[in-house]
Amino acid sequence: MAEIIHPFYESERGAMEAAMRHRLDLADAMLRERAHLSDIDGIRREVMDEFQIVLTQMPYVGGTASRMTEFFMRLIGFMAIGRVLRRHGVALSVIGEIERETYKAQLLTVPEAERLASGRHFMSSENQAFLREQAIRSATESHQKEFPEDFIYDFVEPGPGDNFEFGINYKACGFCKFAARHGDKEILPNICGLDFDAYATRGIHLERTQTLAGGANHCNFRYSRLPSD
Structure with missing residues (x-):
């Protein structure tokens, strides 16, 4: 039986997937230069596939009635990135640097x-x-x-x-x-x-x-x- 995404997150799925694709765009050079990965297109596919799994695992904590919902929606995708990079043997410290710099770059795209x-x-x-x-x-x-x-x-x-x-x-x-x-x-x-x-x-x-x-x-x-x- 296929895992199910909570209806609240399903309604936000498009925006969350777009944010993930944007992060991967921003991380491209770091994945090549710091993680020493060459098949970046393959990594992107793996991360997006892993993100689909993460979406089914996200706990529902009350939707818009809870301020913590936004934290889950904004940050849980980094679990998918971390899982994939760890499977490819990337050091935890390097994963942390890539995720933090990618996130900062994404935040700074907001005026x-x-x-x-x-x-x-x-x-x-x-x-x-x-x-x-x-x-x-x-x-x-x-x-x-x-x-x-x-x-x-x-x-x-x-x-x-x-x-x-x-x-x-x-x-x-x-x-x-x-x-x-x-x-x-x-x-x-x-x-x-x-x-x-x-x-x-x-x-x-x-x-x-x-x-x-x-x-x-x-x-x-x-x-x-x-x-x-």
Whole structure:
């Protein structure tokens, strides 16, 4: 029996596949020069085939009602890239470099004004209120029962002497759960590395000193605004 893609992700499938093809375009030179791969067309086909598998494995965590849905949709494709490159013997560190630089290049195709506006919205008091609400819901027994593969997190207020505006402590990570379920623990840390550029390109400084993937009991995200030029 063929695996089925959740209807929500099926409705977004075209956009996610287009984003994957764009990433592979951006990664072309790095795949040749750093990964020392020659059959790039073959690699592209393998990655897109693997992405179809990943789509069937993506957990549904509430669709548009959950902020973490966007994280899965935006980043889960890097699992497919990591799987294929690892099968071709590419070192984990090289995979991480290729994925991070490819992702940054893709993010920078968005106009700067749009990226910075997105960053201002993320840091806004309105969004912080939304994050508090989502954090409380993520920890409820009913939510965890309905969406067991979702993230669980706390909103962190700055204390005296802190130099961040707010933080999030992720106590359970959807990507960690995904990696454990599907045998991707080896390539999981490369997904974590994408976060820094995701925020920096929007004018946000992310400080993080530990991750669940690295063995800590939570990921400590701390956010502040980058100084404008």
